[in-house]
Amino acid sequence: MSQQSIAAGLSRRRLIKAGAAAAVLPAVFRIGPSHAADVIRIGHVAPLTGPLAAFGEPVPYVLQQMANRFKNGLNVGGKTYAIEILNRDTESNANRASEVTADLILRDEVRLLLAASTFETVNPVADQAELNGVPGVTADCPWQSYIFGRHGDPKKGFTWTYHFFWGLEDATATYVGLWKSVDTNKIVGGLFPNDADGNAWGDPDHPGALKQSCARNGFKLIDGGRFTPGIEDYSAQISAFQKAGVDIVSGVLAPPDFGVFWQQAAQQKFRPKIVTVAKALLFPSVITAIGDRADGLSTEVWWSPNHPFKSGLTGESAHDMNAAYEKATSRPWTQPMGFKHALFEVAADVLGRTANVDDPASILDALKTTNYASVVGLIRWNNPELKNICKTPVVAGQWVKGPKGFELVICDNSSAPQIPVAGKLRLLS
Amino acid sequence: MDWVNAIAQGILLGGLYALFAAGLSLIFGVMRLVNIAHGDLIVAAAYLALTIVQITGLHPFAAAIIVVPLMALFGYILQRLLLNPTLGKDFLSPLLVTFGLSVILQNGLLAGFTADSRRLSAGAIETASFDIMPGLTLGALPLLMFVVAVAVIAGLEVIFSRTSLGRAFRATSDDAEIAQLMALDHHHVYGLAMALSAGIVAIAGIFLAIRTNFDPASGPARLIFGFEAVIIGGLGNLWGTLAGGVVLGVSQTLGAQISPGWQLLAGHLVFFLVLGLRPRGLFPRMD
Numbered sequence: 143m144s145q146q147s148i149a150a151g152l153s154r155r156r157l158i159k160a161g162a163a164a165a166v167l168p169a170v171f172r173i174g175p176s177h178a179a180d181v182i183r184i185g186h187v188a189p190l191t192g193p194l195a196a197f198g199e200p201v202p203y204v205l206q207q208m209a210n211r212f213k214n215g216l217n218v219g220g221k222t223y224a225i226e227i228l229n230r231d232t233e234s235n236a237n238r239a240s241e242v243t244a245d246l247i248l249r250d251e252v253r254l255l256l257a258a259s260t261f262e263t264v265n266p267v268a269d270q271a272e273l274n275g276v277p278g279v280t281a282d283c284p285w286q287s288y289i290f291g292r293h294g295d296p297k298k299g300f301t302w303t304y305h306f307f308w309g310l311e312d313a314t315a316t317y318v319g320l321w322k323s324v325d326t327n328k329i330v331g332g333l334f335p336n337d338a339d340g341n342a343w344g345d346p347d348h349p350g351a352l353k354q355s356c357a358r359n360g361f362k363l364i365d366g367g368r369f370t371p372g373i374e375d376y377s378a379q380i381s382a383f384q385k386a387g388v389d390i391v392s393g394v395l396a397p398p399d400f401g402v403f404w405q406q407a408a409q410q411k412f413r414p415k416i417v418t419v420a421k422a423l424l425f426p427s428v429i430t431a432i433g434d435r436a437d438g439l440s441t442e443v444w445w446s447p448n449h450p451f452k453s454g455l456t457g458e459s460a461h462d463m464n465a466a467y468e469k470a471t472s473r474p475w476t477q478p479m480g481f482k483h484a485l486f487e488v489a490a491d492v493l494g495r496t497a498n499v500d501d502p503a504s505i506l507d508a509l510k511t512t513n514y515a516s517v518v519g520l521i522r523w524n525n526p527e528l529k530n531i532c533k534t535p536v537v538a539g540q541w542v543k544g545p546k547g548f549e550l551v552i553c554d555n556s557s558a559p560q561i562p563v564a565g566k567l568r569l570l571s
Numbered sequence: 572m573d574w575v576n577a578i579a580q581g582i583l584l585g586g587l588y589a590l591f592a593a594g595l596s597l598i599f600g601v602m603r604l605v606n607i608a609h610g611d612l613i614v615a616a617a618y619l620a621l622t623i624v625q626i627t628g629l630h631p632f633a634a635a636i637i638v639v640p641l642m643a644l645f646g647y648i649l650q651r652l653l654l655n656p657t658l659g660k661d662f663l664s665p666l667l668v669t670f671g672l673s674v675i676l677q678n679g680l681l682a683g684f685t686a687d688s689r690r691l692s693a694g695a696i697e698t699a700s701f702d703i704m705p706g707l708t709l710g711a712l713p714l715l716m717f718v719v720a721v722a723v724i725a726g727l728e729v730i731f732s733r734t735s736l737g738r739a740f741r742a743t744s745d746d747a748e749i750a751q752l753m754a755l756d757h758h759h760v761y762g763l764a765m766a767l768s769a770g771i772v773a774i775a776g777i778f779l780a781i782r783t784n785f786d787p788a789s790g791p792a793r794l795i796f797g798f799e800a801v802i803i804g805g806l807g808n809l810w811g812t813l814a815g816g817v818v819l820g821v822s823q824t825l826g827a828q829i830s831p832g833w834q835l836l837a838g839h840l841v842f843f844l845v846l847g848l849r850p851r852g853l854f855p856r857m858d
Contacts, residue, residue, distance in 0.1 A: 191677075191678060191681055191686075192677075192788050193786070193788040195681060195685075195686030195786075195787075195788070196686040196687065196688070196786075198686075199685070199686060234788070336832060366831055367830060367831025367832055368831065368832045369827070369831040369832060369834050369835075370832075370834060370835040370836075372792050372835075373823070373827075373834050373835060374584060374587060374588075374796070374823075375580055375581070375584045375820070375823060375824055375827070375834070377576060377577060377580040377824060377827070378577065378824065378827035378828055378831055378834070379827075379831065381573060381576060381706075397688045397784045397786075398688070398783045398784050398785060398786075398789060399783075400784075401690065401782070401783030401784040402782065402783045405697055405698065405710075405712070405782065405783065406710065408697070408698035408700075409698060409699070409700040409708065409709075409710030409711070409712065409713070410700070410708050410710070411700065411708055425687075425688065427687035427688050427689075428688040428784055431687075431688050431689050431690035431784050432690065432784065433690070433692050435698070
């Protein structure tokens with residue numbers, strides 16, 4: 143009966159929409175033995191289209207891995223459950239993220255919510271989870287943007303939502319560590335656009351942000367001002383940096399903005415010795431697109447094939463996971479993949495330890511006591527100063543052009559000594 | 572010296588804006604169509620250029636010989652099949668169709684080319700520059716873009732004022748129905764106007780691809796400055812579009828000299844001021 147009414151109620155538009163979505167990715171992955179009577183639904187939210195789509199690129203691969211891993215279902219308290227992963231696209235839009243999450247909670251009644259990739263994705267998902275009392279785990283967004291973006295207090299934390307990633311203090315520490323390893327005049331030019339990331343990195347009053355981090359280590363920051371993202375001309379910043387004799391350029395930019403800046407810098411004969419920029423230089427595709435002038439640029443590294451971690455779920459090391467990804471997709475590895483994978487690892491670990499999967503409070507109890515070795519490092523939420531946050535390591539690396547294309551070589555590990563350093567920072571010519 | 576440099580960079584920036592806006596201005600002038608998909612068409616042209624460069628190994632500028640006619644053909648077909656049927660009834664339906672086209676282009680490019688950030692390499696010209704005097708250095712690429720923008724607009728002006736095609740454009744723009752009585756098929760004339768606009772879009776796309784990284788979602792950001800340039804310059808006036816682009820570019824770079832936060836704001840304020848004082852733009856040519 144219900145089957146019939148659904149079919150009758152399926153409008154042409156919904157059919158087309160469903161068809162279009164299915165062509166890209168199935169919206170629901172039902173995994174597990176077909177005879178398993180009970181199903182655990184997990185909601186996963188990520189940007190698959192729009193400006194943040196590069197972050198969502200590993201999602202189909204990771205979902206496929208999970209489908210293989212859970213083909214026999216998940217054992218919880220001696221009973222086998224089938225796993226249903228409901229994957230939703232935010233279209234890189236925070237409002238849309240909020241909407242799909244509300245649907246996942248209210249209509250699909252998911253037991254657990256997972257989300258990753260920038261504050262635009264993570265914060266709306268976590269807010270909905272918190273509001274509706276559904277356990278939520280998120281990753282891949284500096285904790286400052288996560289806590290302060292949600293008007294939270296790190297000492298009070300949240301009830302239902304937990305997060306793992308690094309913080310600005312770690313990133314700026316490794317940046318400064320990187321710069322200290324070579325000889326410069328210690329004058330840093332900062333490019334901070336007027337958005338959540340730029341305001342956080344450029345905040346002069348935040349001890350973890352770049353200005354104070356520089357000052358503590360004898361570097362001087364020349365702030366390029368809060369310009370609007372998407373400007374087509376950086377001549378004001380470039381001439382200010384030239385006048386101050388800047389040797390090091392840093393900041394947080396979107397890839398096209400960095401592209402405009404870097405080309406204009408060359409045209410204006412501004413040749414810094416070091417360029418360490420967050421966000422813009424994460425993806426190999428961006429570096430390859432910039433070409434020869436990308437050789438020697440540096441950025442933060444949150445995950446790489448050389449991170450000494452193993453997935454507790456599959457036993458795969460970071461190195462093997464990246465190699466398998468490159469083989470399966472013929473595409474270079476990217477940093478967000480480890481965190482997408484780790485989200486599902488944590489989900490499996492938490493659900494496996496849950497006493498009663500029908501009770502959200504019981505899932506939350508298991509989530510709170512997580513102590514799990516994931517492919518991005520140890521996940522546990524036990525820091526009273528940073529409630530609901532687990533810090534994962536971040537180091538700094540330099541893109542080096544080799545015979546097989548660009549490679550990200552880790553050059554500084556001052557904020558995470560457990561990650562091995564593979565080379566020394568080379569100055570830009 | 573900073574101010575001289577800011578003005579010089581602003582003028583060159585204006586060339587870029589005018590190049591992005593010329594096709595928009597042309598379409599609006601001939602058929603009162605606001606093309607929301609203009610920015611996405613520029614990005615689509617950039618991808619087309621990328622594909623052609625990858626297949627043929629041509630220099631991006633040489634690839635224009637193939638990209639421009641292909642885009643023009645696409646523009647003509649687009650106009651005849653998709654946009655013409657919506658024109659005339661009211662202002663809103665063509666607007667909505669181009670909005671839909673923008674969404675389709677972005678997602679089609681994403682499906683075809685992935686979210687990877689791409690770029691076209693033009694070699695040494697990208698970073699070349701000329702020292703005019705101490706403190707004033709002009710990039711070769713921005714200079715070339717400015718020259719091309721001027722050439723494109725001069726070319727359009729010649730077409731409009733000296734050729735029978737231009738006469739057809741003007742006649743159809745003034746009154747499509749009377750023009751039809753004079754045996755001018757306005758569907759065909761609109762198709763040619765869109766083809767011309769798409770050809771300019773192709774040039775803009777190639778420069779966009781050389782200037783910086785682009786991805787399927789880069790289009791909409793290109794649109795706003797184009798619109799502002801068209802409106803500041805005056806509707807229907809092509810030289811006005813160039814002037815509008817330069818006014819916008821210079822106000823942005825001067826704004827940035829005052830404070831970096833003022834860069835875009837100054838441009839928007841000038842736009843607002845022009846709208847307030849001269850709602851039809853600085854050099855309007857149509858009612």
